[in-house]
Amino acid sequence: MLRRAILATAAFAVVSACADEGPPPEPVSVEAVTATTLPSAVVGAVVGAPLQFRVLSSSGKAIRGVPVEVTVTSGGGTVARAVTKTRSGATSVGAWTLGTAAGPQTLSVRVRPFAPIVFTVNATPAAASAIQASALTAPRAPANTPIPDTLRVRLIDAFGNGVPNVTVNWAVAAGGGSLSGPTSSTDVSGFATAPAWTIGATGAQRLTATAGTLSAEFTATVQSPAASLTLETAPPSTAFAGLALPTPPRFVVRDAGGMTLNSIPVMVTVTAGGGALTNAPTTSTSTPTSVGTWTLGNPLGAQTVTVSVAGIPSLVITTSAVVGPAALLDVVEGAGQSALAGASPELPIRVRVRDIAQHAVQGTTVSWEVIAGGGGLAQVTSTTDPNGIATMPSWTIGKLGGAQSVRATSGSGNLNIGVSTKSDFGLEVRWAGTPPGGAVEQAFSNAVNRIRAIIVGAVSPISVSGFSANSCSPGVMLTETINGLVIFATVEFIDGPGSVLGSAGPCFIRNTDNLTFLGRMRFDSADLDNMVSNGTLESVILHEMLHVIGVGTLWATKGLRLGLAPTTTPFFTGPLAKIACVNEHAGAAVCGAAVPIEDCLNLTGSCGAGTINSHWKESVFRTELMTGFISQTGNPFSRMTIQSLADMGYLVNTGAEDPYSVPAPALMSSIPAFSIQMPEPHGPLAEVDQFGRVTRRFMTRLPPLNH
Numbered sequence: 001m002l003r004r005a006i007l008a009t010a011a012f013a014v015v016s017a018c019a020d021e022g023p024p025p026e027p028v029s030v031e032a033v034t035a036t037t038l039p040s041a042v043v044g045a046v047v048g049a050p051l052q053f054r055v056l057s058s059s060g061k062a063i064r065g066v067p068v069e070v071t072v073t074s075g076g077g078t079v080a081r082a083v084t085k086t087r088s089g090a091t092s093v094g095a096w097t098l099g100t101a102a103g104p105q106t107l108s109v110r111v112r113p114f115a116p117i118v119f120t121v122n123a124t125p126a127a128a129s130a131i132q133a134s135a136l137t138a139p140r141a142p143a144n145t146p147i148p149d150t151l152r153v154r155l156i157d158a159f160g161n162g163v164p165n166v167t168v169n170w171a172v173a174a175g176g177g178s179l180s181g182p183t184s185s186t187d188v189s190g191f192a193t194a195p196a197w198t199i200g201a202t203g204a205q206r207l208t209a210t211a212g213t214l215s216a217e218f219t220a221t222v223q224s225p226a227a228s229l230t231l232e233t234a235p236p237s238t239a240f241a242g243l244a245l246p247t248p249p250r251f252v253v254r255d256a257g258g259m260t261l262n263s264i265p266v267m268v269t270v271t272a273g274g275g276a277l278t279n280a281p282t283t284s285t286s287t288p289t290s291v292g293t294w295t296l297g298n299p300l301g302a303q304t305v306t307v308s309v310a311g312i313p314s315l316v317i318t319t320s321a322v323v324g325p326a327a328l329l330d331v332v333e334g335a336g337q338s339a340l341a342g343a344s345p346e347l348p349i350r351v352r353v354r355d356i357a358q359h360a361v362q363g364t365t366v367s368w369e370v371i372a373g374g375g376g377l378a379q380v381t382s383t384t385d386p387n388g389i390a391t392m393p394s395w396t397i398g399k400l401g402g403a404q405s406v407r408a409t410s411g412s413g414n415l416n417i418g419v420s421t422k423s424d425f426g427l428e429v430r431w432a433g434t435p436p437g438g439a440v441e442q443a444f445s446n447a448v449n450r451i452r453a454i455i456v457g458a459v460s461p462i463s464v465s466g467f468s469a470n471s472c473s474p475g476v477m478l479t480e481t482i483n484g485l486v487i488f489a490t491v492e493f494i495d496g497p498g499s500v501l502g503s504a505g506p507c508f509i510r511n512t513d514n515l516t517f518l519g520r521m522r523f524d525s526a527d528l529d530n531m532v533s534n535g536t537l538e539s540v541i542l543h544e545m546l547h548v549i550g551v552g553t554l555w556a557t558k559g560l561r562l563g564l565a566p567t568t569t570p571f572f573t574g575p576l577a578k579i580a581c582v583n584e585h586a587g588a589a590v591c592g593a594a595v596p597i598e599d600c601l602n603l604t605g606s607c608g609a610g611t612i613n614s615h616w617k618e619s620v621f622r623t624e625l626m627t628g629f630i631s632q633t634g635n636p637f638s639r640m641t642i643q644s645l646a647d648m649g650y651l652v653n654t655g656a657e658d659p660y661s662v663p664a665p666a667l668m669s670s671i672p673a674f675s676i677q678m679p680e681p682h683g684p685l686a687e688v689d690q691f692g693r694v695t696r697r698f699m700t701r702l703p704p705l706n707h
Helices: 002-021 438-454 525-534 537-549 575-583 639-648 665-670
Strands: 027-032 052-057 069-074 078-080 095-097 103-110 117-124 130-133 152-156 167-174 183-185 191-193 205-211 214-220 228-233 238-240 250-254 267-272 276-278 293-295 301-308 315-322 328-333 350-354 365-372 381-383 389-391 404-410 413-421 426-431 462-468 477-482 484-492 502-510 516-524 686-688 694-697
Touching: 027 117, 069 078, 130 205, 130 214, 152 205, 183 191, 228 315, 267 276, 328 404, 328 413, 350 413, 381 389, 413 438, 426 438, 438 525, 438 537, 477 484, 484 525, 484 537, 502 537, 516 525, 516 537, 525 537, 575 639
Parallel strands: 238 315, 426 484, 484 516, 502 686
Antiparallel strands: 027 052, 069 103, 078 095, 103 117, 130 152, 152 191, 167 183, 167 205, 205 214, 228 250, 267 301, 276 293, 301 315, 328 350, 350 389, 365 381, 365 404, 404 413, 462 477, 502 516, 686 694
16 A cells, blocks of 8 residues: 555656646757867768757756757768757757868758857868879970979879878989989879979980879980971061061971970071060970060061071071051141131141151051140041151131140051140239139130130230239239230129129220220129029120220220210221121121110110120120120120220231121021120229329229128
């Protein structure tokens, strides 16, 4: 009875334990128990150390019964008795047998959803079981000379893996030759290179390589003496002087039986024509031997290379140098000229075309292209004469002034040729403060170039000493000779976009001819930014610069304005401007008596003191540059405006005009209306003599500067 009670109590304890155990805890992590990077092992071997891991719960205890995936992921090995569920404590993966390929091998243990644990081992080759020779028969070589090719053996294990760090012993087995050393070692791929082998004088030549019980043998043959030297690949009959042959000539050294000989000492030299050889050989090869890169000399005619081998006749290789393709251009005539804008240089421009060896190239085409200045060419090609000289087609230089250049191109050569725009009129812009840079400063530079292309004559110089230009540019004192016109330019904030755009005009004029020698241009930076965007900037700057020069601002001073609006209708009475309007611009109906000046009648927009009496009449001339409004569709600098400068006393170039016609009344409605009203121009403050002494003052008041 006592035994039955004890058994009953034990059974109750087991039942109670099972009831209390409940479901297994949730895994929270997987960790390797042993190192994941294992010591190196030989391919095909079983990894000795057990690979262990465990799955942990939130309490840090190992959990049993969790599904496991064990996979060999590289190296091709296998796992015996691979675990499929975790055990209590550390779980062993199974017996991992490595694959047969040397190098890293990996095994993955995956417990989802966690990242796998990856065990890595470097599989090393097994012991060498075979030796492989790179070539059992070595190339032929002359007696008592080194074999030209490198001899190698490779030690491999039973699985074909190269075995590194094995010492290979080399020995001459027959022939009486010699080695530069007795041993070499295999590299990481199992290769060992033989020391240099100098074969003997006669008979069989053998070399052995030994590693333990493994061995390989090489044989070589002593060559017969050289008996002939022949040309295998001939050069072309003609080739370009100064250039390398596209395909090098090749030769062959043979013995009396016709066998190609390698390692025979050769000497390859240029013997006629003064050319050059690079990479010329010093010994023959077992295949046809190249002479190297043969660059012909400059002389035309026969050029030779000679190949010499001791004891047999030399080989002379010949080609004929001819004129090569165009490569070099130089100016023969016409460089450094000057010409009026819109005209052609007086002298023809001619270039000589030569090849790389300086020979004139006859009958080749020269292409011509305008690259600066906006001019035009009558044609775009010409052909060289027997002296290699080509004449440029007629070139009309651009009307914009500034740099003028063309590019001549023939073959691989090209040349830029420039001429200057002819003008003796001095015009300079000086900035008050930091120059604005970018498009604004470039627009000023372009305007200077355009005006100097149109006003080409010099004006009387003014020599000043301690001259105060304060009223034109605050704080400026001048001591210099001014041969033309200096404009002080200011770009500053005035009142933001719109409203006051700025002002421009002469400050001081000469008392001899009443032409400007100091002037001022002032602009609101905000308005200039807008004009950069809408494309009117350059027209506005040019327009205002012409006001400084005197258009509209010196008409009355020069006695060229008749009438004063709004009292009377104003006209410009200069005869040259009138004739240009009538004859060049189809303006007989409006310029029969004189050129109409703006009176602010017939305008739908605003027209104030900045426009009236100082511009051409908008309702008559609409898009012309010197009306009181700038159009976004273009503003031609007409011959009428150019000739008005001549009426004022400037020497001008009418060839730089823009095409322009006075719009017919019936077409006026189809022309876009003005877009920008110009700043208010102002007249001069005073006139001075040739030494800068004031001889007369005017009632002009200049708008103040903000700086």
